[in-house]
Amino acid sequence: MQQAPFDDEVTGGAARDAGGWLGSLPVAVVATSADGRIVRWEQAAHDLLGYSPPEVLGRHIADLLHPGVDRSLGRSLWEAAVAGRGVMGTVTAWHSAGRPMELEIWACPVPARQRGGTTVLVFAAEAGAAQRIRGSSAVWDGLFSRSPVGIAVLDTQLRFLRVNPALEAMNGLPQAAHVGRRLVEILPDVNAAEMESAMRRVLASGEPVRDAHRHGRTPADPDHDHVWSGSYVRLEDGDGRPLGIAATLIDITAQEEARLEAEAGRRHLALVNEANSKIGTTLDLERTAQELADVAVPDLADAVTVDVLEALSTDGEPGPGLMGGAALRRLGKAPLTGSPVTAVLAPLGRTMTFPTHAPYTQVLTDRQPFVIAELDEAAVAPAARHSSAPAEVLRLGVHSFLMTPLLARGVVLGVATFYRTRPVGPFTGDEVALAGELAARAAVCVDNARLYHREHDTAAVLQRSMLPQHISPPPGIEVAHRYLPASDVNEVGGDWYDVTPLDDGRAALVIGDVMGHGTAAAAVMGRLSASVRALARLDLAPEDLLLQLEAALADLAEPMLATFLYVVVDPATGRCRITRAGHPPPVAVTPDGTVRLLDVPPGLPLGVGGSRFTTTDVTLPPGSLLVLYTDGLVEARGSDIDERLAELTHLLAQPVPSLPALCDTLISHLVPTSADDDIALLIARITGTGP
Structure with a gap:
């Protein structure tokens, strides 16, 4: 018997949906006519009960029940289903293998639109499996709801x-x-x-x-x-x-906020550590301002500018108050290239003047950060009266803006400005505090540079004023001299030289170096140089003169040390009396080109105390050179002192047109770059024409 045609759109679709929802539970789908005769027998029904479609099509569905049960009960269930009342229950069916099988069934009427009448759709499943599924479903439903x-x-x-x-x-x-x-x-x-x-x-x-x-x-x-x-x-x-x-x-909002907070804390600490190592590497205002800008981009902001008070950038002093507005010079800017924001901001080196009520001036006056968390046209309107830049940076996508003052030791030095364009939200309170930390670090370095330059300039003026302004050696002696201060990275030292005429046509050649740097070293140098001139004119023995200088150092409130070389030259005879106190040895160059370091006992530096100084007599032929110098000429980091002295003697062996040219040659070859220490150089030629 062929399987009867029926409305597959209804029953077949329902069967597929049911199979899908019941998942892995094998479900037999059977369709009957209104009188209970089987009109469709799906493969799942074949698998469940073992009958093929030809064996069951056209038979009453009650015929598939266990032979020993009351089949009238099955028929009555069917009549109820046909009447429009869906029925559920458990029945005992008979498997084709000749054994009973407990089934759970659900039957419901389905209108058959193609033929008219009613079709009954029956879903059947093995009862034990259905009960297990139902138990799992109950657990699932409880979990789902609770x-x-x-x-x-x-x-x-x-x-x-x-x-x-x-x-x-x-x-x-x-x-x-x-x-x-x-x-x-x-x-x-x-x-x-x-x-x-x-x-x-x-x-x-x-x-x-x-x-x-x-x-x-x-x-x-x-x-x-x-x-x-x-x-x-x-x-x-x-x-x-x-x-x-x-x-x-x-x-996980709370956990994510905690994670982000911890991550921000780590970034905060990392940025502060980076600032400590990268800001203030020199005592240079421009370099320090640029270091602050570079450190803050991009971890804190997308663009940064750093401006210091104009007076600070010119003479090293903050200048008067800000009642009439503020003049600021731009010394730092990041990124320097590639950013549309920094492209519209004032360039490095430009001085900008702001009136009293401008945000820049308010930050300097109030000494508090100025924050616009959400930058918009209303927020930039007040500043737009003074400059077109605020409206321009808004157009370029700046959405959050922060200014923080540069404060150090109670002095306001300038302002750092931070711009944000990326979609990372506005500046938070923690980020404002972080910007303040970076600015404070830079401000201390800027103030150190200010104080250093002030002291450096004072020391340089003091030192130059105490060096001999005009040297007049006696007949029979020609001299040339040079003084080269240390580079800007190092402080002024206490190097000096002098030539003092004595009785009988002799002269005292002097060179010394006060250990230390700055104003204090320059002041002690001036004191010693004046003492040497006075004592030399008294015609004291060289060792006695050094003892008097040591006594002068002992009178100081703070102990100081100095190296010293004292040479009394008689040009008529070529006799040189040399006394040395911890200073580099002099070099003699004879007319035949012989160069030698004079063997003079080194002695201890002045100020050590308890020293006995000795004097060595050396006679040089007419036309000889005597070269005196401080250690800045021959000492260099990473170089051996003996090698440097050998280089000095090699240079002195070369012919030179004049003493000034020889001074320049020595300095240019031995110190081709910025000097780490001050250099004093004194060269004397003994002509032999003295009285």
Whole structure:
């Protein structure tokens, strides 16, 4: 008997839906006519009871019951189903293998639109398996309804089929608002497209996704951003075909905020450490300002400018108050190139003047940060009266703005300005504090540079004023001399030289070096140089003169040391009496080109105390050179002193046109770059024409 045609759109579709929802439970789907005769026998029914379609089609469905049961009961159930009342129950069927089988059945009438009348659709499943599924379903239903975790079931088109109360609360929408709709339709203010993309990958691959973050706002809390952790698992039928997605969601906003706070703290600490190592590497105003700007980009801001008071950048002093406005010079800017924001800001080196009520002046006056968390046209309107730059940076995408003063030791020195363009939110309170820390670090370095330059200039003026302004050697002696201060990175020292005429046509050649730097060293140098001139004119023996100088150092409030070389030259005889106190040895160059370091006892530096100085007599032929110098000429970091002295003697062996040219040759060859220490050089030629 052939399987009868029937309305497959109705019964076949219902069978597929039922099979899908029941998942892995084998379900037999049978269709009968109104009188109970079987008109459709699906493969699942064949698998369940063992009968092929030709064996059952046209027979009454009650014939498949156990022979020992009352079949009139089956017929009455069928009559109830045909009458429009769906029936459920347990029956004992007879398997084709000749054994009983307990089945759970559900029968309901389905209108047959093609032929008219009624078709009864019967779903049957093995009772034990159905009971196990029902037990699992009860557990699932309990978990679904009571779980604090948001749970949703979606079909293969990612439309909601069911959500639990926890997810309703998270989304702020009832289940009815979810069912049949997609996430992008009901929650437009979260990253729904990204989540759906992840779910499609799960449907395609079967690989679950864990900890996919959903972020944004929902109707449950429309004024605040939240973060949720989601996981997606593919639901499958018994043959492994996808049925949909099971999604779980947990609100991790608090944990994420704690994580971000900890991460911000780590970034904060790292940036402060970087600032400590990179800001203030020199005592240079421009370099320090640029270092602050470079450190802050891009970790804190997308563009930074650093401006110091104009008076500070010119004479090293903050200048008068700010009652009439502020004049600032731009010394730092980052990034220097490639940023449209910095391209419209004033260039490095430009001086800008701001009136009393301008934000720049207010920051300097109030000594407090000035923050515009959300920059807009209304916020820039007051500043736009003084400059077109505020409106221009707004047009270029600056959305948050911060200014903080440069304060050190109670002195206001300038202002640092931070601009943010990336979509990372406005400057927070912690970031304002961080900017203040960076600015404070830079301000201390700027103030150190200010104080250093002030003392350096004072020491340089003092030192130069105490060096001999005009040297007049006696007949028979020609001299040339040079003084080279240390580079700007190092402080002024206490080097000096002098030539003092004595009785009988002799002369005292003097060179010394007060150990230390700055104003104190320069002042002691001046004191010693004056003492030497006075004592030399008394014609004291050289060793006695050095003892008097040591006594002068002992009178100082703070102990100081000095190296010293004293040479009394008689040009008529070429006799030189040399006394040395810890100073580099002099060099003699005879007319035949012989160069030698004179063997003179080194002695101890002045100020050590308890020393006995000795004098060495050396006679040089007419035309000889005597070269005196301080250690800045021959000492260099990373170089051996003996090698440097050998280089000095090698240079002195070369012919030179004049004594000034020889001075220049020695300095240019031995100190080709900035000197680490002051250099004093005195060269005397003994002509032999003295009285």
